[in-house]
Amino acid sequence: MPYLDTYSGNWSAKEARHLLKRTSFGVSQALIEQSVSLGLSETIHKLFEEKPLPNLPLKYEFDDEINDPDVNYGETWVNAQPYPKVDTNQDRNRILRSRNRSLYAWSFLQMQDAGISIREKLTLFWHNHFVAENTNAHREFYYINTIRKNALGNFKELTKQITIDPNMLIYLSGNQNSDKAPNENYSRELLELFTIGKGLSVGNGDYTNYTEDDVITIAKVLTGWRARWIRHEDPLNAYFTNNRHTKGNKTLSHRFNNAVISENGENEYKDLIDVIFQQDECSRFIIRKLYKWFVNSEISSDIETNIIEPLAKIVRDNNYEIAPALKVLLASDHFFENTFCMIKSPVDLMLSATKSLLFSAPKTSIKAEYEFAYLLYIACTDLEQSILHHPDVAGWKAYYQKPLYYKTWVNTYTLPKRLEFCKVIVTGGDLLIDKKKYKIPPLIPVLLVASSIKNAEDPNILITELANLLFNYEISAEQKDSLKEILIPGLPDFEWTVEYSDFLANPTDQGLRTSVENKLRNLIGTMVQMSEFQIM
Template identity: 30%
Template sequence: MEKNKNLHLLWRSGFGPDLSDIRDVDELTTQQLWKKIKDNASATLPVISPSSSFVRDNYDNTGRSELSKEQKEEWNRKIRQQSNKDIKELNNRWIQSMINNDNQLGEKMSFFWHNHFAIRQNNSLLQEDAFQTIRKHSVGNFADLLREVSKSGAMVLSLNNQQNRKRSPNENFAREIMELFTMGVGNYTEKDVKEAARAFTGWGVNQAGQFTFNAKVHDNGTKEILGRRGNFDGDDVIDIILQQPQTSIFIVTKIYSYFVNETIDTDKVAALAISFREDYNILRLLEVIFTSDWFYQPQNRSNRIKPPVELLVGLQRFSPIMAMEEALQYRIQRLLGQALFYPPSIAGWPSGKAWLDSNTLIVRLQLPQIIAGIATVQLQAKSDDDLNMGLSNSDDLIRLQKRGKVTANTAWDSWLSQTSETDITTTISLPNIDKQTLILLQTKSRGDKNNYAHNLMNLPEYQLC
């Protein structure tokens, strides 16, 4: 059925349908819908910045050399406080862009790369700059993306590459670029890491938070990396890594797992990787995936548990909610275990069943009612303070309810009035739902389509896409 294929495409290439997409779902062929998605992806993603420029204006501390130790500590405390506020604002503005931006593919790929390059950086200037780099190249060229993110101030400082000097090489970045960002475990040796670390010596960050190269501390000696020998620098290492067949296999495998199926079809991945390695064109790779017949096969549909951000954004794109207060967005992210800009580690967030436990499942199943003010939940937030965005305190219990924090979407009522319960069922829940369950929901809703739609979104099937 074309409608189900279109809904599948909207959830995988973006964050699900909004009410304006429903006519397209019904009337366009899947090929026509993909063309529209691809055309929208040609638009530049909007720049998302915090409203305050305090951290950017004051990143350089050298002008305060006359301050006492106590005064410097107070100044740094102000930087930390403002950075915390800025990152919360970036979080909220990005969520709003995910919800409202027509370039859903660009937003979805930004989210994917945000998890792939899972940088833990509490300075908002550095975090923002790395984030803008990811957005700039989200559907562009992976080689450009890799090189620019690797040189971002956030990456350099987070993986201690500014401490990497010829007399005392630091291996952190050299190891992670191979293990997490390009090739994966088992496809390089410890010698490759040590030699690559020598090549990356001299990389640092200047007083504006931007990449800089210090030739005085760079190791100019001959290195042997991944079978190549020469006087390599960091850019040379990245070129060598990109030439490895395993790099394209690793990236395609990760994209296949996220967009198609966590059970990897190695033959399909191998074929995709050969083409991808020709020019590392991200959009072309996605087009091959989203226009392939096998992408729409039953085993590749409704087989993914929505990550918390996908669930939260998708619900707001489609449901009666038009706007949610920033604090409520944060509380829900904390409870569900995925707060933007605060990955649990450099390896990123988990996937699949790792998203579900006794706490998160309760919130997930009640989320439509919670944010509409129909239900209230009080649960323990995750204990990791990075995940809690510095909001941990002696009482981590979070109580979620409306209290004026949600603005209604008036288009919802208009859509309901023109839609049958059968169409509501198809549009909201992609998997096949047991007929007896539908009968029970219809009885429970007593002819109220709004309640019926909410009850559908409460079903376990809605957790899948």
């Protein structure tokens, strides 16, 4: 079995679609054609290109809706007061909630507009890896900005930055960690969830990769770091208080070869992380998580030996730079063998329902653009994937919890919602989200979608090409016949051929236009509800 040999098969739209779906959010036909033209090697290169950071999130609600003394409509709020100076707490909370909405909408716009780039998929990966919750949009922005800046970079360096991120210090009690009262919350998660993993229990307080004594010792190493409350001056930067730091050298257990962390004040946490990352298991730990994110949830002993171990060595050889190993994985025969084994996350699902069908947040105004992106955010939240708000510190269960893994996204509550959301985006209708009704117009430009298909007047070609676009999966002849019944129920093929050809010849005929458009909406609205659309 070739495992990590570079893929040498035919490079076509099918392979390009698989790669782009796994490494970005939603794939348009134009992106697929660009990737086919580039070829595998150049597509991989483009995916990992360094790009400028995006423009800052904007206030998108009008001034008469949200009276923010520091920010006008169309301006960024990022550099404004994190704790607005207004008369009442009610007014302050209204402003802060508005900034939260802007940040969440802006995050979806970054995923929607990324093009051929893996950065946003990796940003979400690291966000799910280093879970840190906060309700203040400024702290949330600086946390996610740190992740985005380092998304394609060095795992060890990102761990250092996140360790003293104010969001993380508050979320996992680092702010309360002092020499008089060491708090083990972050030290435990640093080992178990963020760097090396717990491993099996081999004795009382002793695991394969660390001991309970290590948790206690590491808590002492990390004492002294603090974050100011949001209403105080400079609340967005952590600071070190030496008189709260546990002095002296700290010795780790046999699991870390009895390494000594020498007294080093505000730099001691960096020395600690360097020691943790000397353990080879850190590289295996992160590769397993990346494998589940990009390839498959099941890691057999065969995969462990022939995929995880060699990729982990690449990570170690590159001092924990992640990109070199990921490039090998994503260009491998193994990656292109693992198709249709992943249920789309809600974010993947919603953006594939829009981008694949040539719809994106409207650019007619900042308000319209952000409002639609925010609708995607609350829809995904309703489907149990709320960005910046995880169910717990371990992240979304789909990426770690046996035996369901990706199947976690689908349950008796979410499955009907997933199907309904996809259909309404195509056909229009009412969406009930968190007990609030949203009236959605038909969003997908179905006539434009059909016009991109050569010989779309043949219903068999139309359905086959739509299936290729939406599923990248060869559906059966029976399924095609059933879909044809949706398009032209009980009628021979030539009825569609005549009607669509007449429309192409007379595009201003409103009756023809409406008839063709309705047929296409019914067809595509049905296709995005099929199980094949739920999988990538």
